[in-house]
Amino acid sequence: MSLHAELGQIPPLRPSVFGPPAIDCDVHVSVPTIRSIMPYLDDYWRQNFEMRGIPMTSWNMTSDPPNAPISGRPDWRPKAGKPGTDLNLLRSKALDDFGTSFAIANCVFGGVAMHSEDMAAVVCRAANDWIAREWLDREPRLRASIIVPLNNPEMAAEEIEQRAGDKRFVQVLMLAMGEQLLGKRHNWPIYRAAERFGLPIGVHAGSLYHQPPIAGWGSHFLEDYVAQAFGFENQVLSLVSEGAFQKFPDLKVVFIESGVTWLPACLWRFNKTWRGVRAEIPWVREAPAELVRHHLRMTVQPFDEPEGGQRLERVVDQLKSDEMLLFSTDFPHWHYDGTDALPVANSSPLARKILFDNPLATYPRLSADIPAREPAQ
Ligand code: ZN
Numbered sequence: 398m399s400l401h402a403e404l405g406q407i408p409p410l411r412p413s414v415f416g417p418p419a420i421d422c423d424v425h426v427s428v429p430t431i432r433s434i435m436p437y438l439d440d441y442w443r444q445n446f447e448m449r450g451i452p453m454t455s456w457n458m459t460s461d462p463p464n465a466p467i468s469g470r471p472d473w474r475p476k477a478g479k480p481g482t483d484l485n486l487l488r489s490k491a492l493d494d495f496g497t498s499f500a501i502a503n504c505v506f507g508g509v510a511m512h513s514e515d516m517a518a519v520v521c522r523a524a525n526d527w528i529a530r531e532w533l534d535r536e537p538r539l540r541a542s543i544i545v546p547l548n549n550p551e552m553a554a555e556e557i558e559q560r561a562g563d564k565r566f567v568q569v570l571m572l573a574m575g576e577q578l579l580g581k582r583h584n585w586p587i588y589r590a591a592e593r594f595g596l597p598i599g600v601h602a603g604s605l606y607h608q609p610p611i612a613g614w615g616s617h618f619l620e621d622y623v624a625q626a627f628g629f630e631n632q633v634l635s636l637v638s639e640g641a642f643q644k645f646p647d648l649k650v651v652f653i654e655s656g657v658t659w660l661p662a663c664l665w666r667f668n669k670t671w672r673g674v675r676a677e678i679p680w681v682r683e684a685p686a687e688l689v690r691h692h693l694r695m696t697v698q699p700f701d702e703p704e705g706g707q708r709l710e711r712v713v714d715q716l717k718s719d720e721m722l723l724f725s726t727d728f729p730h731w732h733y734d735g736t737d738a739l740p741v742a743n744s745s746p747l748a749r750k751i752l753f754d755n756p757l758a759t760y761p762r763l764s765a766d767i768p769a770r771e772p773a774q
Contacts, residue, residue, distance in 0.1 A: 413496035417749040420756035421500035423725035427481035437523035456507035473729035480729040491728035510605040517546035542570035554590040561594040567762040573628035574604035580639030595761040597649040629655040656701035661715035696725035699732040700740040
C-alpha cells in the first residue's frame with residue numbers, strides 16, 4: 398500500500414478546466430544535476446563518482462536539450478535551472494491551472510543510457526528514490542514512472558520488483574529508440590515484471606544514441622525530434638511481429654509524446670502486408686491493427702494535426718477505437734499556449750474518454766486509488 402493510501406491522503410477527484418476530471422499522463426520532472434541524486438547513492442558509488450569527475454557532467458539527454466524552446470514553455474520555465482525542476486511551478490501550472498486530479502511524472506533521465514550496466518542500475522535506483530522523496534512525498538496528485546537501466550533488462554526487472562511495492566509508481570519508462578527494438582526477446586524480462594505487477598510500459602520519445610535512427614545519424618536536433626515518430630512506428634511493427642503481445646497478453650504499452658495521426662496509415666500498411674505474408678509470423682492470428690487496438694495507448698500531446706474541423710474525431714474513426722488516446726499536457730514542453738491541450742471540443746463525448754476514462758482503464762494502480770464516484774460540480 399502506498400504511503401498516501403496508508404495516510405488516507407488520496408486527493409479527491411475534481412472537475413478540470415475541460416469539465417470532466419483529468420488524469421494527465423505525461424508531465425516531466427528533471428534531475429537538476431547529478432549532485433541531486435548523489436545522496437541516494439551508497440558510499441562506494443559516491444566515491445566512485447567523485448573520483449571519476451562524474452558530477453561535473455550534465456547527463457542531459459541529447460533528445461531533450463533543456464535550453465531548446467520546445468523543452469520549456471516560457472511561462473513554464475523556472476527562474477533558474479532546467480525546465481521541470483520546480484515543484485511549485487509544476488503544482489500551479491501543470492496541476493492547478495488545468496484542474497488536474499492526477500498526473501504521471503516521466504523523468505527522461507540520461508542515466509538510462511550508461512554503457513556501464515552496474516552504473517546505469519545504481520543511478521536509476523537513486524533517481525527513483527529521488528522521485529519518491531522529492532516529488533511523490535510532497536505532492537499527492539503526482540504519480541510516476543519507474544526509470545530502469547535499458548541496456549540490461551534483467552537489472553531493469555530487478556528495479557521493477559524493488560519499486561513495485563510503492564503503488565505511486567504506476568508505469569515502467571522506456572524510450573522510443575533504444576539498444577534493440579522493443580519487441581525483441583532481449584526486452585522480455587522487463588515485460589514479464591511489468592505484467593506481473595500491473596504496470597504498463599510507457600515508451601517516451603527519446604534515444605539512447607547507441608544506434609542511429611533508421612538509416613544514419615542526422616546533424617540537427619530538428620531532424621532528431623521529428624524522426625521520433627519513425628522510431629515509434631518501428632516499435633509498433635516490432636512489438637506485434639515478435640509476438641510480445643501473445644507472450645504477455647495483459648501487457649499495455651503507452652506511446653508518450655509520439656504524435657498520433659501517423660498510426661492509422663501505419664496500421665493500414667501493416668494489415669495489408671500481413672495478409673500476404675502472415676505465414677512468416679504464425680503466432681499473430683489476428684490482424685495487427687486488432688492487437689494494437691487492444692494493447693497500445695497514446696498520449697495526445699503533441700497532437701500532430703492538419704488544420705480543419707473534426708480532426709481528432711476523424712483519427713478516432715480511422716483507429717476504430719475511442720479507447721486508445723490519453724490526455725497529456727507534456728508540461729513543461731512547448732506545444733501550445735494557455736490550457737489548449739485537449740485536441741477535441743469539451744462538449745464531445747470523446748473529451749471524457751480521453752481525460753479520464755481511458756487513463757483510468759490503462760493504469761490499474763490509478764483505478765485502485767480512485768474510488769468510483771463523480772467529482773463535486
Ligand atoms: Zn513528454
